[in-house]
Amino acid sequence: MRGSARWLRRVTTLVAVLTGAALVVPAASVHPTSISLTTIGTAKAVDAGDGIVWVLALGSEAAAGDDVMTGLTDAIQLIGVHLDTGRAVAIGLPRDLYVEMSDGRARLNTALRDEGPEGVAREVDDLLGIEPDVVVVTGFEGFLSMMGAVGDVRVDSPLAFTTEEGDVQVRRGPNTFDPDEALYYARTRETLPDGSDFERAANHQRLLLGVLERLRDAEDEAGFMEAVTLSALGGLQTDMSPAQVYRLVQALTTVDPGRTDACIIVGTFGVENGASVVYPDTDQARAVGQDAQDDARLQGGCRDGAG
Numbered sequence: 001m002r003g004s005a006r007w008l009r010r011v012t013t014l015v016a017v018l019t020g021a022a023l024v025v026p027a028a029s030v031h032p033t034s035i036s037l038t039t040i041g042t043a044k045a046v047d048a049g050d051g052i053v054w055v056l057a058l059g060s061e062a063a064a065g066d067d068v069m070t071g072l073t074d075a076i077q078l079i080g081v082h083l084d085t086g087r088a089v090a091i092g093l094p095r096d097l098y099v100e101m102s103d104g105r106a107r108l109n110t111a112l113r114d115e116g117p118e119g120v121a122r123e124v125d126d127l128l129g130i131e132p133d134v135v136v137v138t139g140f141e142g143f144l145s146m147m148g149a150v151g152d153v154r155v156d157s158p159l160a161f162t163t164e165e166g167d168v169q170v171r172r173g174p175n176t177f178d179p180d181e182a183l184y185y186a187r188t189r190e191t192l193p194d195g196s197d198f199e200r201a202a203n204h205q206r207l208l209l210g211v212l213e214r215l216r217d218a219e220d221e222a223g224f225m226e227a228v229t230l231s232a233l234g235g236l237q238t239d240m241s242p243a244q245v246y247r248l249v250q251a252l253t254t255v256d257p258g259r260t261d262a263c264i265i266v267g268t269f270g271v272e273n274g275a276s277v278v279y280p281d282t283d284q285a286r287a288v289g290q291d292a293q294d295d296a297r298l299q300g301g302c303r304d305g306a307g
Contacts, residue, residue, distance in 0.1 A: 078130065082295060088259070
């Protein structure tokens with residue numbers, strides 16, 4: 001019985017922190033709900049306990065005191081976990097992708113606010129040909145709280161730059177970030193060498209891998225998992241059953257960072273109604289989706305990414 005309780009603590013912690021790593025733009029104070037888990041359709045992959053589970057992780061920038069569902073999303077990652085092999089893939093979608101929504105074309109980062117988690121899932125399915133099983137929305141306070149419990153994380157960067165806030169000097173190669181530095185790293189766009197959301201989305205993936213490695217290294221430290229779990233669960237809201245949550249988080253704990261592929265969907269820049277947009281490379285997006293959908297692996301079809 002003690003072993004089962006310990007396992008549940010570990011898997012619950014991992015799903016909360018993985019989704020928390022998707023956040024990039026904080027609000028000024030505490031939200032009523034800092035993490036939301038919403039099932040899409042029947043979520044058959046979660047219920048079955050085998051095959052591939054697809055988790056759409058969104059970082060909300062909802063205003064202080066507002067529900068996380070009301071905010072724009074500046075971090076959008078589709079994560080696939082193969083329950084039988086332990087392989088995983090992360091597909092990053094820049095916030096400014098210009099897509100067809102129910103009321104006309106708009107940037108993808110407006111879909112959560114305007115159409116809810118089901119709407120974002122639908123847009124991702126239209127673009128990649130993969131329907132998420134679960135949509136996870138994370139707020140600012142959830143990220144900082146969990147990162148405070150996790151502690152310093154190691155992130156490998158292919159680029160050297162200074163963060164927009166905090167003046168963190170990111171070196172090319174390995175870096176160690178405390179929670180505040182991790183937040184500055186994730187939020188930075190303007191001071192990146194290409195100044196684009198493509199590279200920022202790739203940084204989100206690198207940070208997520210760093211958090212996963214830290215969890216795997218420290219999971220047997222006395223009190224570590226308990227502290228992270230308590231920091232994550234206070235603001236959790238979900239329509240999932242306990243059995244579904246258990247299967248989902250159990251799946252994520254099987255992920256080996258060394259067997260994780262990553263890709264960023266790219267496109268061309270433009271302006272619509274005075275706002276910067278990215279017209280998605282639909283051929284690349286469809287190729288990436290087709291490549292990953294059966295085995296959570298990328299063996300071709302990606303032209304940019306964190307891997």
